Amino acid sequence: MRIREILLLISALYAVEAANECDLRSVEDGSVCVCNSTYCDTVPEVLSLSSGEYQLYTTSKDKLGFYSSTGKFVEATTTANTVTISDLDTTYQEIIGFGGAFTDAAGINIALLPADAQDKLLESYFGKDGVQYSMGRVPIGGTDFSTRGYTYCDTQDETLESFALQEEDIKYKIPYIKKAIDLKGTDPFKLFATAWSAPLWMKTTDSYTRFGQLKDEYYGLWAEYYIKFFDSYKQENISFWGVTTQNEPINGIIGININNLGFLPNQMNKWISANLGPRVRNSSYSDLKIIAHDEARITLLFFNLFTLSNDDVVGYLDGVGIHWYSDTVIPPIALSLASTSKKDLFKLSTEACNGFLHAQGLEPAVQIGSWDRGVAYIKDIFENLENDVVGWIDWNLVLDTEGGPNWVDNNVDAPIIANATAGEFYKQPMFYGFGHFSKFVIPGSVRVDVTTNTDLKVLAFLRPDEKLALILWNREDAAVTAEIQILGLATLLEVPASSINTLLYLP
Ligand SMILES: *[C@@H]1O[C@H](CO)[C@@H](O)[C@H](O)[C@H]1NC(C)=O
Ligand SMILES: *[C@@H]1O[C@H](CO)[C@@H](O)[C@H](O)[C@H]1NC(C)=O
Ligand SMILES: *[C@@H]1O[C@H](CO)[C@@H](O)[C@H](O)[C@H]1NC(C)=O
Numbered sequence: 144m145r146i147r148e149i150l151l152l153i154s155a156l157y158a159v160e161a162a163n164e165c166d167l168r169s170v171e172d173g174s175v176c177v178c179n180s181t182y183c184d185t186v187p188e189v190l191s192l193s194s195g196e197y198q199l200y201t202t203s204k205d206k207l208g209f210y211s212s213t214g215k216f217v218e219a220t221t222t223a224n225t226v227t228i229s230d231l232d233t234t235y236q237e238i239i240g241f242g243g244a245f246t247d248a249a250g251i252n253i254a255l256l257p258a259d260a261q262d263k264l265l266e267s268y269f270g271k272d273g274v275q276y277s278m279g280r281v282p283i284g285g286t287d288f289s290t291r292g293y294t295y296c297d298t299q300d301e302t303l304e305s306f307a308l309q310e311e312d313i314k315y316k317i318p319y320i321k322k323a324i325d326l327k328g329t330d331p332f333k334l335f336a337t338a339w340s341a342p343l344w345m346k347t348t349d350s351y352t353r354f355g356q357l358k359d360e361y362y363g364l365w366a367e368y369y370i371k372f373f374d375s376y377k378q379e380n381i382s383f384w385g386v387t388t389q390n391e392p393i394n395g396i397i398g399i400n401i402n403n404l405g406f407l408p409n410q411m412n413k414w415i416s417a418n419l420g421p422r423v424r425n426s427s428y429s430d431l432k433i434i435a436h437d438e439a440r441i442t443l444l445f446f447n448l449f450t451l452s453n454d455d456v457v458g459y460l461d462g463v464g465i466h467w468y469s470d471t472v473i474p475p476i477a478l479s480l481a482s483t484s485k486k487d488l489f490k491l492s493t494e495a496c497n498g499f500l501h502a503q504g505l506e507p508a509v510q511i512g513s514w515d516r517g518v519a520y521i522k523d524i525f526e527n528l529e530n531d532v533v534g535w536i537d538w539n540l541v542l543d544t545e546g547g548p549n550w551v552d553n554n555v556d557a558p559i560i561a562n563a564t565a566g567e568f569y570k571q572p573m574f575y576g577f578g579h580f581s582k583f584v585i586p587g588s589v590r591v592d593v594t595t596n597t598d599l600k601v602l603a604f605l606r607p608d609e610k611l612a613l614i615l616w617n618r619e620d621a622a623v624t625a626e627i628q629i630l631g632l633a634t635l636l637e638v639p640a641s642s643i644n645t646l647l648y649l650p
């Protein structure tokens with residue numbers, strides 16, 4: 144080999160693609176990273192490590208974006224201020240994935256950006272140099288994050304022959320789901336579907352929102368409607384991994400102003416055990432994971448009492464979906480209520496967002512740049528993962544600067560806010576906080592024991608590629624110095640004030 148070829152070979156071996164740094168903009172409530180059609184920050188490449196080496200990614204309140212550094216572990220020296228993994232023998236849940244929802248609002252906002260900015264936005268979530276979401280939630284029809292109330296069969300038709308996907312699917316959901324699938328390539332990407340409202344003619348009230356339940360005679364047809372949805376998306380080459388049994392079934396009972404379909408626990412049991420369950424299992428989608436509950440932690444008590452105790456119902460289920468809307472008032476111990484059935488059901492966090500008290504006039508929908516809202520995500524994800532939850536799914540992937548569009552004025556916040564006027568979008572602290580989990584705690588990772596005598600909050604996972612991923616969250620306004628000790632070796636880290644960090648280490 145000639146010298147030049149040798150040099151080229153060496154440079155190829157050591158070439159680490161330079162990442163784009165955050166284009167930081169300070170705004171009233173904090174700071175964001177700004178992206179447009181020509182520029183967007185990326186996550187520095189995950190390096191292959193030799194035994195004893197680590198790679199550390201850091202995002203702090205003062206410095207948004209993933210900053211990467213590397214180092215090597217040596218002999219452990221101290222017992223003070225440590226974060227310790229002493230063995231890998233005790234294991235907990237296996238992670239299924241992390242992601243967000245392909246709502247109409249998300250698609251509408253993406254579509255308003257210049258084409259190159261659209262690509263950068265989707266790459267930020269799903270690309271190899273983005274936070275690599277591994278799951279997506281897809282509404283079956285409209286939600287409150289639509290610009291109108293609609294279903295796939297608005298005019299009474301008991302044959303469902305007139306069932307048809309709508310413009311929203313064609314323009315705002317399917318193209319972006321397909322781009323996400325392309326960006327994921329061969330990496331796992333799991334989609335699950337959720338319905339909000341049935342066609343009005345199937346409901347007890349003539350309304351998408353407030354009060355309304357399924358008429359008795361349409362329980363079977365409503366299950367057929369789900370199958371039609373999976374058929375229609377299959378024709379678009381989009382396959383699903385799971386389905387939830389109904390978005391927040393309590394909403395239609397208590398009269399919440401969001402597209403809904405109310406089920407009391409006994410009605411939900413009947414719908415699952417006599418209709419949805421048998422119909423799905425006897426279809427070409429028989430492997431779909433059926434995820435029940437799909438509402439806030441606060442209703443887990445009723446779900447535990449009435450549904451998980453019913454073996455006929457549980458026989459059809461694979462998982463329990465839990466939304467975040469009562470997490471600040473109901474302690475995480477309540478999650479144990481979801482683990483009481485005879486069959487082992489996974490617990491998946493299926494919806495979350497900041498700003499949801501905006502509709503009650505209690506907080507702004509959007510608070511661009513808020514570190515506290517990023518912290519709220521981090522805190523909730525910690526709490527869920529510490530309690531055996533297998534994944535965490537955000538609500539809208541993207542909203543506009545007002546937190547919409549939402550046809551019933553239920554605007555909220557999202558990790559990415561698009562500003563169509565400027566042709567740019569803003570990646571908020573929520574994006575980075577959540578990204579530290581979605582990017583590094585890859586599907587198939589298993590939680591292991593980690594302890595600390597510092598002020599840090601810590602979680603640890605053993606990934607399928609044998610690397611350990613430690614999440615180190617410093618909630619304090621001051622840096623915390625800690626010796627990270629893993630299986631007898633150690634390194635000293637200064638964890639910046641108000642920061643979230645992921646340490647990847649190959650034992
Ligand atoms: C996009 O952002 C970059 C970095 O801030 C800037 O240099 C460039 O002018 C922007 N492009 C457009 C089209 O606004
Ligand atoms: C689905 O995939 C098949 C096979 O790759 C292809 O022929 C067909 O055009 C695709 N359909 C759509 C709607 O993309
Ligand atoms: C299962 O589906 C087939 C047709 O696909 C139907 O003939 C049969 O009655 C169904 N069985 C049940 C139990 O629903």
Ligand SMILES: *[C@@H]1O[C@H](CO)[C@@H](O)[C@H](O)[C@H]1NC(C)=O
Nearest residue numbers: 170511544562563564565566
């Ligand atoms: C959106 O962009 C416009 C045009 O550049 C600007 O005037 C406005 O302040 C931006 N909105 C936000 C919330 O940043």
